[in-house]
Amino acid sequence: MRPPPAPLVFGPITRSDVVRYQGASGDFQPIHHDEPFAREAGYDAPLVVGMLPAGLLTTWATDWLGPANVRRSRVRWTERVWPGDTLTCSGTVEREHVDDDGQPLVDLVLQAVNQDGAVVVQGWMTFVNPEG
């Protein structure tokens, strides 16, 4: 296996980053950009849409192993993310194996960590191993 790249550091996350993601995804849940709506729901500010940090994790991994090699991605959110947060995204190889068709696969475990050291998103991805 080629060595993993340096972590992807993204931030401080701006509201424009959130709006760009929501426009690209079509998820216009207002709690992520509408200040009065977020306050009404009990938050001090709109919170960052979770699929943005989840996407950053996949970006780190596809830069390494290639967009066409992705076969599975699962993410779980563990902490809220706020505008102003800076996230560090990286991961490690959990397992190299071969599927029933003889295809070489690599399983990754990933995490996005905020500036306070808290894990905000965990990820698990499977790629076709580009090096066989």
Added chain:
Amino acid sequence: MVDHAALGARGEPFVMPIEVGKVREYARAIGSTHAGYLEDDEPVVPAHFLTTTFFWEGEHGNPWDRVQMSQQRGMHAAQEYVFHGEPPRAGTKLMCTSRIDRIFEKQSSRGGALTFVEMVTEFRDLEGTLVAEAKMTAVETAPEPAAGS
């Protein structure tokens, strides 16, 4: 509050064309500069791109409203995409069908009941071959006890 009767509810099938500009827009929004997304004439979709069914599902494609999860106590807990081969490329059309696949309860570590709901979306090519599946997991916390009770 989650309505358990939503279990098994299905949205109407709908078609999602994979568009090159939309793939590039999504890739940029998640901080990617990879040529496989931004320069390839027929780029594969990013790992979570199929979430953009929002643009194509229409009024009846998404059965999620049937769940009636609380806006205040509900949240997106986990998300998964599985590809049966290379991720689909721009220029293809996918037939998409969503269903409420599972509703279950767990006790939280803080004592309250948590209600989990899983919605599965199948993505088939126009020959009917399953090319990808999405599983969205959301969780609703129990209502706070009324003051004084």
